Amino acid sequence: MGSIDLTIIWAGIIGFAVFAYVVMDGFDLGIGILFPSFAVGDERNQAMNSIAPVWDGNETWLVMGGGGLLAAFPLAYAIILPATYPLMIAMLLGLVFRGVAFEFRWRDARHRPIWDIAFTLGSVVAALAQGMTLGAILQGIRVEGGAYAGGWLDWLSPFSLLTGVSVVVGYGLLGATWLVWKTDGAAQAHARRLALWLGAATLVMLAAVSAATPFLAYDYWRHWFAMPGILLTAQVPLLVAIVAFAFFWSLRRGAERLPFLLALGLFLLGFVGLGISIYPYVVPRAVTIWDAAAPPQSQLFMLVGAVVIVPVILAYTGWAYWVFRGKVGTQGYH
Amino acid sequence: MMDAVLLARAQFAFTVSFHFIFPAFSIGLASYLMVLEGLWLKTGRGVYANLYRYWLKIFAVAFGMGVVSGLVMSYQFGTNWSVFSTKAGPVIGPLMAYEVLTAFFLEAGFLGVMLFGISKVGRGLHFFATCMVALGTFISAFWILSANSWMQTPVGYAINAKGQFVPAGSWLPIIFNPSFPFRLVHTVIAAYLTTALVVGGVGAWHLLKDRTNPGARKMFSMAMWMAALVAPIQILAGDAHGLNTLEHQPAKVLAMEGDYHPSPDGAPLILFGLPSNAEARVRYEVAIPKMGSLILKHDLNAPLPGLTDFPRAKWPPTPIVFWSFRIMVALGLAMLGLGLWSLLARARRRLYDWPWLHRAAVAMGPAGFVAVIAGWMTTEVGRQPYTVYGLLETAHSHSPLAAPAVAASLLAFVLVYFFAFGAGTMYLLRLMAKPPEPGEAEPPHVPQRAAGITPAPAVGDAIPGAE
Numbered sequence: 118m119g120s121i122d123l124t125i126i127w128a129g130i131i132g133f134a135v136f137a138y139v140v141m142d143g144f145d146l147g148i149g150i151l152f153p154s155f156a157v158g159d160e161r162n163q164a165m166n167s168i169a170p171v172w173d174g175n176e177t178w179l180v181m182g183g184g185g186l187l188a189a190f191p192l193a194y195a196i197i198l199p200a201t202y203p204l205m206i207a208m209l210l211g212l213v214f215r216g217v218a219f220e221f222r223w224r225d226a227r228h229r230p231i232w233d234i235a236f237t238l239g240s241v242v243a244a245l246a247q248g249m250t251l252g253a254i255l256q257g258i259r260v261e262g263g264a265y266a267g268g269w270l271d272w273l274s275p276f277s278l279l280t281g282v283s284v285v286v287g288y289g290l291l292g293a294t295w296l297v298w299k300t301d302g303a304a305q306a307h308a309r310r311l312a313l314w315l316g317a318a319t320l321v322m323l324a325a326v327s328a329a330t331p332f333l334a335y336d337y338w339r340h341w342f343a344m345p346g347i348l349l350t351a352q353v354p355l356l357v358a359i360v361a362f363a364f365f366w367s368l369r370r371g372a373e374r375l376p377f378l379l380a381l382g383l384f385l386l387g388f389v390g391l392g393i394s395i396y397p398y399v400v401p402r403a404v405t406i407w408d409a410a411a412p413p414q415s416q417l418f419m420l421v422g423a424v425v426i427v428p429v430i431l432a433y434t435g436w437a438y439w440v441f442r443g444k445v446g447t448q449g450y451h
Numbered sequence: 452m453m454d455a456v457l458l459a460r461a462q463f464a465f466t467v468s469f470h471f472i473f474p475a476f477s478i479g480l481a482s483y484l485m486v487l488e489g490l491w492l493k494t495g496r497g498v499y500a501n502l503y504r505y506w507l508k509i510f511a512v513a514f515g516m517g518v519v520s521g522l523v524m525s526y527q528f529g530t531n532w533s534v535f536s537t538k539a540g541p542v543i544g545p546l547m548a549y550e551v552l553t554a555f556f557l558e559a560g561f562l563g564v565m566l567f568g569i570s571k572v573g574r575g576l577h578f579f580a581t582c583m584v585a586l587g588t589f590i591s592a593f594w595i596l597s598a599n600s601w602m603q604t605p606v607g608y609a610i611n612a613k614g615q616f617v618p619a620g621s622w623l624p625i626i627f628n629p630s631f632p633f634r635l636v637h638t639v640i641a642a643y644l645t646t647a648l649v650v651g652g653v654g655a656w657h658l659l660k661d662r663t664n665p666g667a668r669k670m671f672s673m674a675m676w677m678a679a680l681v682a683p684i685q686i687l688a689g690d691a692h693g694l695n696t697l698e699h700q701p702a703k704v705l706a707m708e709g710d711y712h713p714s715p716d717g718a719p720l721i722l723f724g725l726p727s728n729a730e731a732r733v734r735y736e737v738a739i740p741k742m743g744s745l746i747l748k749h750d751l752n753a754p755l756p757g758l759t760d761f762p763r764a765k766w767p768p769t770p771i772v773f774w775s776f777r778i779m780v781a782l783g784l785a786m787l788g789l790g791l792w793s794l795l796a797r798a799r800r801r802l803y804d805w806p807w808l809h810r811a812a813v814a815m816g817p818a819g820f821v822a823v824i825a826g827w828m829t830t831e832v833g834r835q836p837y838t839v840y841g842l843l844e845t846a847h848s849h850s851p852l853a854a855p856a857v858a859a860s861l862l863a864f865v866l867v868y869f870f871a872f873g874a875g876t877m878y879l880l881r882l883m884a885k886p887p888e889p890g891e892a893e894p895p896h897v898p899q900r901a902a903g904i905t906p907a908p909a910v911g912d913a914i915p916g917a918e
Contacts (some may be wrong), residue, residue, distance in 0.1 A: 170563030173518055177559045181551045183525045188548040191540025191615070198536075199850040200509030205530050206860040209523045210867045216519035217871050220512045224878040235871075263613075264533070269856040412617040415541040419548050430556040437563050440571050 123416040127189040128399070128406045130423055134185055136388050138178035140381055145172045147292020149215055149240025150285060151311060152233060159369055160304045161233065167299040167445045169219055174434055176212065192263060192409040193399040199265045200258045201250045201272050206244035207380055214239030241285060250282025252277030255394065256333050276329055283322035287384065290315040294377035297368075299445050305373075306395055312376055319380075320361055323387055326352070330394055336402060337394045339439040357386050457848050459531040462864060464524050468824055469868050470474040473517030475823045478592055478639065479646025480510050481585035483673075488581050492574060498669050500788075504891040505666065506650070509882050516875045518559070520868075525551075531857065535838050535848035542608060542616045542625060543598040550594035558587030567795035591641055600631035601643065602839050603830070604699045626765040629699055633692040640685045641826065644786060647677035647820025649883075652787075652816020654811035661727045662803050666887030671812070672802060679790030683843065686783055692744070695748055696830075700840060703833035705758045707776040708743055709733040712757040716845050717750075723777070726769045731759060733773075765862075767835045775828040782822040789815050 155161045168175075186194040209405045220237035222229045223342055253272035260266060293315050296308035331338040341350050360382045367375040400407050410416065453637045484506055486633045491499035525547070536544075556870045561583040569577050574675050607624035608616045612846030618625055654671030657664050677861035697704045705711075709721040789811060796802045834840055838848045 144773075165771055170567045173515075173562055174556065176518065176522065176561035177551065180522055183529070184544070184547045184551045187525075187528060187536055187540050189546030191537050191544055194529045194540065195533035195537040195850075198526065199852055200640050202530050202850075202856055202860070205526055206863060209526060209743070210863060213519040213871055215868055216515055216522075217711050217875055221874060221878060222516045224512065224881070225874075238764060263537070264851055266851070269853055275465055366749045411544065412611060413543040414618045418622050419545045419619070421861045422549055422552055426552045426556075430552070430560065433560045434556070437560055440564055440568050 123413055123420065124189075124406050124410040126420065127185075127410070127416050130259060130420075130427075131182065131185050132392065134181040134390075136385070137174070138182055139384060139388070141175035141178060141221050142172070143288045143384065144168070144291040144295035144377075145175055146215070146240045146244045147288040147290065148296065149236050149292075150244060150289045151292050151450050152237045152240070152397040154311065155304070155307070157230075160307070161443050163304050164296060165191075165219070165222070165301050167296065168346060170441045171437060172216075172219060174437065176216070179212075185419075188419055189411050190399055190406065190409040191411055191439055193404060193406075196258060196260055196263075196265050196400050196404060196409075197254060200267060201253050202269055204253065204272055208243045208250070210369045211239040211242030211246065215243060240288075244288045245281040247281075248275075249277040249281035251284065251391075252280030255280070255330060255391075255401060257402055258400050260400060276333065279322075279329065280326055283319075283326055286318045287324050287387075290319045290380050291377070291384070294380045298374050298377050301444050309368060312380075313365070316368070316376075316380070318362070318365055318402060320357075320384065322355065323383070327390065340393055340396075353386055353393070357383065360386065455852055455854040455857050456846055458854060458861055459849050459852070460845065462855070462857060463527055463531060465868075466520070466527055466864055467863070468827065469523055469872065470517070471823065471827055473520060474591070475645050476649065477510065477514050477517050477633075478588040478642035479644075480506060480513065480649075481588045482643065483646055485581050485585040485675075487580075488578050492578055498665050499717055501887055501889060501891040502666055502670055503888045507566065509879060512875055512879055512882065513720050514558075514562065514698075516872055521871070523864075529850075530860075531850055531852070532838070532848050533850035535843065538615050538843060538848075539839055540615070541603070542618060543601060546594050546598040546601070546626065549671055550591055550598075554587045554591035554594065557727055557899060559592065561587070569886055576806040590641065592642070593624050593635060594857045596638055597626050597628070597631050600634050600764055601625055601628045603634075604628050604630040605842060606840050616842075630692075630695055633688070633695045637685070637692045640681060640688055641823050643677065643682055643818070645823055647674045647681065648704045648786065648789075648812075648815050648819040649673040649817075651678060651812045652814075653883045655812035656816075656883070658803055659806060659809045659813070660742075661886065663884060664886055666891075667890075668803050670887070671809075675793035675797075675802070675812075676788065678786055679794050682787040682790045683713075683784065686787060689780075689783065694745065696833075700833070702757060702758060702761050702765060702917075703767060703772065703830070704747065704831055705756065705773040706767045707829060709736070709769065709773050710743065710755060710757050713755065714744070714757065715754045717741040717745075717752040718747070718755040720746060724773075726773045726813065728766055728769050740865065742804040767833050772833045775825040775832070779822050779825040779829060782818045782825070785815060785818060786822075847899055872899065 148164050148168055152161065152164065155164055183194070186197075214235040216239075218239065219233045222232035222236065225232070249272060252274070256274060256276050258265065258267065258270065286418050290312060293308050293312040297312055299303055300308060330342055340346065360379055364376060364379040364383070367379060395401055397407070399409050484503060487503040487506070488498050490496070491503060561580040564572060564577065564580040565584050568580065572580070597606055605616070606628050607619055607621070609619040611617045650670050651674030654669075654674055656665045657667035661667070693704060695709075706726075708718065709724060709726045710718055711726075711733070717740070719738035719740045721733055721736050721738045724738075725738035726733045741751045744755055745751050747753075747755060758769070792808055793802065793810065796805050796808050804806075836844050836846065838845050
């Protein structure tokens with residue numbers, strides 16, 4: 118097996134890990150973002166219960182994304198992380214607060230409001246930092262001699278703020294639709310209203326980012342609008358329109374599971390769009406996936422493990438979700 | 452630029468030391484929970500079920516803190532040590548990726564069922580989940596210590612055109628590098644001892660208040676067996692680890708010993724003193740002649756080199772290594788003493804009835820954490836001035852960052868960690884301050900689990916008499 122094949126496979130695996138993270142931790146963070154809008158008491162407890170057994174596994178995909186990037190594309194890891202240094206630190210600290218709040222809010226009824234605020238702030242900061250990191254990567258990173266060569270605030274721009282807010286809104290949508298699935302009664306009605314608004318907001322943000330991206334660099338423009346590729350790339354916005362229509366229809370019809378799955382569909386399409394813009398670069402216009410790749414013997418060694426282990430991971434993760442299936446309720450999952 | 456390097460080192464030392472506390476506890480505690488649940492399933496005695504639930508609540512809080520502080524670590528390599536990541540990534544990256552794949556997912560995937568699923572799955576399946584979490588903590592130690600050991604004793608590598616370390620052939624010599632087996636055994640036993648001391652300290656605390664509490668008696672007895680049996684093994688493992696270090700990283704051992712000058716006729720054992728790299732001697736030293744060679748070479752007259760045999764620029768910061776090593780050894784000996792004392796108490800049938808033993812156990816409760824951190828400092832500071840021993844210097848490993856950025860993030864880490872983990876430690880102590888009751892509740896917080904799920908035999912059996 119040649120190194121080129123391995124590198125593409127690993128780009129796919131890292132992409133999968135990042136998307137798995139967004140799918141799974143996205144709704145966790147979304148619930149954190151929406152937390153202040155839930156009534157203190159049952160509504161908040163339900164929201165928390167719906168993710169308490171699974172958030173830890175969900176966050177592990179972020180470790181997989183970071184660790185996998187270090188292992189398979191060490192150069193990219195070593196350029197992107199210093200370039201987005203304050204964002205990374207902010208994300209990690211946000212996740213610290215979010216993570217400890219799960220346990221702490223139940224341990225300390227007197228200070229529960231404080232841990233609820235920590236839960237929300239941590240979630241918002243982590244989501245914003247993730248979105249802004251995406252924007253910073255898209256707008257380009259200054260690289261000289263295989264190392265980051267910019268200052269420590271280069272990532273800050275109107276575009277990265279736009280992508281940051283977009284991810285916060287999008288995660289909010291995932292959180293709201295997850296609650297439509299997992300709760301009932303007043304909590305569900307509340308989540309359904311939120312989902313409607315956040316669905317509309319997400320589409321606006323998606324459109325804004327999509328419109329801005331081709332103007333960042335001619336490369337992006339070419340990837341999207343050159344013939345004959347446009348015949349393929351044009352399908353992406355078309356599919357977005359179809360999924361968006363189905364989303365609002367399912368929400369109005371009172372569906373419980375479908376809105377969440379369709380919201381994930383929107384994320385998947387956005388993700389595919391990003392792939393079209395960036396490929397074959399990992400640091401746009403500076404480092405391709407082949408420049409950044411670890412030697413084939415490193416990639417092959419891990420591939421053996423990934424091929425065997427990732428399906429097992431997906432199986433027991435699926436089992437854990439299945440154990441906690443059904444509505445949360447305030448008194449139990451039954 | 453030097454300032455940014457020092458700050459980056461301070462930040463890494465701070466975040467990794469804080470992080471290490473939690474796995475040191477959760478590796479041992481996960482295994483203890485596995486033993487408790489296994490004993491409960493086997494004997495059906497409620498005292499085990501109650502202790503399981505008692506310690507499960509504590510595990511949940513500690514594990515959560517371990518997860519979030521560990522997440523920070525997986526990004527610290529890139530944020531602060533990007534040159535190291537580029538160069539060593541092809542070797543240590545895959546080891547850490549295997550840790551994520553085989554350990555982190557396993558722990559996290561089964562943790563939800565372990566914490567919240569006792570009423571949702573059968574007992575056997577729940578026990579299986581507990582076992583998987585315990586196995587995950589061990590596998591995690593395996594891979595991360597393999598990666599760390601490779602940085603201490605790098606083998607099986609080649610250097611490619613980009614100046615990166617790449618595997619020269621098989622991965623086996625890299626994974627099972629020369630210091631790895633010793634470090635793995637020494638560290639995992641340290642985690643078990645740390646947990647045993649915490650469990651013993653909590654048990655002793657409650658025995659001091661009520662020596663009839665069956666849960667306190669059981670946990671104290673189990674912990675003291677562990678201390679008595681494992682502390683001597685740990686001292687032997689530490690000795691073997693030291694000999695291995697002398698072979699591969701002699702400068703580290705010489706710094707631990709404070710041996711600045713070669714001793715052709717056998718080195719003394721310096722008990723105390725103030726080492727000074729500037730003067731290349733230990734001031735105010737208190738030493739036993741020849742004992743150093745006896746320990747390191749198992750021969751009174753064996754010659755040993757001195758730090759002056761190495762270039763001055765390659766010495767580790769001797770005072771830190773010298774003292775952290777002594778703190779670790781002193782605590783190890785104290786643990787051995789506690790274990791022996793408990794055996795004496797058992798022989799005299801006074802295990803639950805000897806307040807001074809219980810006070811000593813309470814005092815030793817946190818000793819494992821201090822010893823683990825001191826040991827970690829000894830091996831990591833002793834590796835200086837290198838990140839990859841003998842090959843890549845720390846001063847050439849860091850990210851191209853400005854000092855203010857690193858200083859600001861260090862400050863943020865310090866504030867957040869003290870606030871978040873300080874609160875967490877307080878909650879842990881609060882949980883431990885409550886005596887184990889018959890009919891101990893599940894990890895209580897989520898309302899759905901508040902009622903009707905305490906296994907009936909657990910309640911009935913857990914009243915007195917259960918030792």
